[in-house]
Each structure stands twice: as C-alpha cells, then as structure tokens.
Amino acid sequence: MTGTRVPGPARAGPPRTGMRSLAPLLAGRASFRVLLYLSGPLLLAAWGRDDFNRYAAAVGSVTWLTALVQAGPEKAALKLVPRSHRTLGDTLGPLRAAVAFLPIPPAVVAVAAMLAAPSATATLYLTAAAYQIALGCTLLGAGVHRALGRTAPDLAAYAALSAGTAAMTGLALTAGPPPVVYIGALLAVCAVLNVALARRLPRPRPSGRRRAVRRLLAGTVLLMGAPEAMTNAATSLLYVELTLSAHAGQSGRLYLVLMAWSLVIATGYFVQRMFQPAASARLRGEGAAAGQDRARRIARLVLAGSAVWLAVAGAVLAVAGTRGADSLVLLGVLLVSRAPLYLLMSYAAYLLENTGGRDLRTSAAGGAAGLVAVVATGAVTVPLCGAAGAVYALAAKELVLGAVVLARLRARR
Secondary structure (H helix, E strand, O other): OOOOOOOOOOOOOOOOOOHHHHHHHHHHHHHHHHHHHHHHHHHHHHHOHHHHHHHHHHHHHHOHHHHHHHHHHHHHHHHHHHHOOOOHHHHHHHHHHHHHHOOHHHHHHHHHHHHHOOOOHHHHHHHHHHHHHHHHHHHHHHHHHHHOOOOHHHHHHHHHHHHHHHHHHHHHHHOOOOHHHHHHHHHHHHHHHHHHHHHOOOOOOOOOOHHHHHHHHHHHHHHHHHHHHHHHHHHHHHHHHHHOOOOHHHHHHHHHHHHHHHHHHHHHHHHHHHOHHHHHHHOOOOHHHHHHHHHHHHHHHHHHHHHHHHHHHHHHHHHHHHHHOOOHHHHHHHHHHHHHHHHHHHHHHHHHHHHOOHHHHHHHHHHHHHHHHHHHHHHHHHHHHOHHHHHHHHOHHHHHHHHHHHHHHHHOO
C-alpha cells in the first residue's frame, strides 16, 4: 500500500505517551534486545570461539552506524513533526527518502563483496556495516511513524526484527551458516521493512518554505544526533583498539557484556524519546532556565562520581591484572556500577537538547570531547587490561561530558 497524498495542509498529531501506548512499544523493543542478547551465546555455541570473535569484532566496530543513521533524524522528527502544519510535507520528504534510499548503496557493495570473496574479512565488515545502516533506517522509519501518532508500524517493525533474529539464530544452530550469511539475511529483513515503512508514510504537498524547513531539519539532526552517535562511535573504536591489541580474543566477551548493556541504554533512550515532545514544550521559554539548572546540578554530581569510580575501578583492575581482566563477572560489575552515572548524565544531556539553541551545541560539544577521551583512555587501558580496559575507558565520557556541561553553562551566568 502506497502512501496517500494529502491535498491540503496537513497536521501531525503529537504522539501519545500514556502507559497504554507506551507498554506495547516498550515490550517490542525489549523483546528485540533480549533476543539480540540471547543470540550471542547461541552463536558462540554454533560457530565456535574463533568465528564468534570475528563476528563480534566486525559487528562491534560498526554499531555506531545505526546510531548515526537513526538518532539525529528520529529526535528531529519527534521534535519537529508534531509542530509541523503547513510544512509537514517538507519535513517528511527527506526522512522518507533516508529510510528508503540510504541503505541501498552499502547493501549493493556488501552483496558484491559476498559474491566476489565471501570468506574475506573485509566482506564480513562491509556486510556488518550495511546491516547496521539498514537497521538504523528501519528504526528511523518506525520512529517517524510514531512521531505521526502511529504505533502499528512501529510494533510491526520490531516484531519482524525479532522474528528475523530468532529465525536466523535457530538456523545458525541447526544448519551452521557462516557469520557473513547470518548478517546478510538480517540485512535482507531490514531492506524489506524499510521499503514497507517508507511506502506507508503520508505524502503531504510541500509548502513554499522547503529550503528553510530543510535547513532547520538538517541542523536539528546534526546537533541532536551528535552526542548519541559519538557515544556509539567511541564504543566501536574500542573494539578496533581491542582487535589491534594482544587481547583480540576477548572481542566476544566484550560483545556479550555490551549487548546486555545495550538493553539498558536502548530502554532509556526510548523512554526519553516517547516523552520528548512534551519535554521540548516544557523546556521552551521560561522553562529553559529550570532545565539548565537541573542539568548543571546533575553534571556536578556525575563529575564527582566519575572521578571516584575511575579511581576505584582502576585500583580493582590493577589488582586483577591481565589474567582476571577478561572475566565476565568483572566486566559485568564494571558496567553495572557505572550505570547510574551514565543514566544521570544521559538525562542531563537530554534536558539540554530539548532547551534548544546554545544548549544543543553544549550537548554536541560534550559528546565530541567524550569521544576523544574514551579513545585516548582506551589507547592506554585496552593494551594493558583487554576487554576490562575497554569498559573502564567508557567511563571517561561521563567525566569529560560533565566537565564540558559545567564549564559552558557556568560561562553564561
């Protein structure tokens, strides 16, 4: 079914955020993330440690592409679409095009690589990258429908992603397709979903303000998406540092632990986005000062807490040494103990993003500084402590982001 062309000015209704609509959407995401996590140990059993490490290193190093494609455009859609009246067609046009066409070039490259050299490491990485881009577009398409007040396409997309993941994991256990085939099949599932999601988006007539609206959309995408994309890029670069170190065999362990961590992150991001339109309205005008003050207080708390955490965790790693640094228990403890600081700082950034203007730039600047801090810390800790060093390096982001937020907000007082 193709999208209908609206003959006159269109108005997008704000997405509902009641528990009746939130619960099934949250359940769909939780099911997908749980299946992703459970697929890890099952794939390890199906492929063995060496192939699973190759798979984990490839997928882990390109997961940032999903956030790059999804985060900024989805946040922009949730912020701008409910406010669009006569300009809805100008806002939806680029978003629809991204969902439908952005995944095609990387998918074509991946298919060509699979046909030419199916066993090559480069083919595995290219296929993983194409899948992450296609997955990001699927999540974006679901998010745009949700911004229009439509929950059915969102639920259907996540159900299909869950079914595809479960089916391919079962096939890996029974028939043993190699990692590149497994990822390629998931890429095909996303390709079908992207076409369906794009075709079901409405097509209101564009207004005479197309250029101005698209400039606003592009700027909002860039500033709102930068922090999340750079957080994911930092994690992916840690996989690269781990692969290049003497601890490359720990990529699978890091992947298993971070997949569980991604369930927490994804849930937090989703709840924020569900309430983003209301938060954006609340934090405009006079409400901006209250949001800035709360973000400042949170940043101060996180800055102090991160300094303490880094000192204590560093001492633990020094005692554990290289032999105990790849323990799943230790990796889990490091992530769980860091979670409150991460979630608090994520909320502070969310407040700043929705006050708009200069605060959007503050959040983006903090994300860029955090990326540099994580990679620089990982360059020291990963060669020393392997996967545990990578988890340790992630905490440098909260420390630096808190410092940047405090510095920039204090400069305005």
